Amino acid sequence: MPIYEYICDGCGYEFEELQGMSELPVEVCPKCGARQVRRKMSVSGFHLKGTGWYVTDFKNSGKGSGGSGSSKEGSK
Numbered sequence: 344m345p346i347y348e349y350i351c352d353g354c355g356y357e358f359e360e361l362q363g364m365s366e367l368p369v370e371v372c373p374k375c376g377a378r379q380v381r382r383k384m385s386v387s388g389f390h391l392k393g394t395g396w397y398v399t400d401f402k403n404s405g406k407g408s409g410g411s412g413s414s415k416e417g418s419k
């Protein structure tokens with residue numbers, strides 16, 4: 344459920360409401376009772392900061408090059 348931020352133009356009271364999609368927006372200020380509440384567009388609580396996902400692979404696939412080719416040929 345998204346959290347909506349409201350601000351009352353009458354008294355300046357700011358509050359948040361957890362509301363579903365089907366619920367009506369708040370119109371009356373819960374503090375002073377004025378019908379001058381407007382919804383702020385910023386939705387707080389759902390900001391995921393720091394989505395940098397760095398994967399540094401340090402996999403040196405060094406194949407063993409130790410096979411020294413010393414092929415001795417038997418001379419007869």
Ligand SMILES: [Zn+2]
Nearest residue numbers: 351354372375
């Ligand atoms: Zn108010």
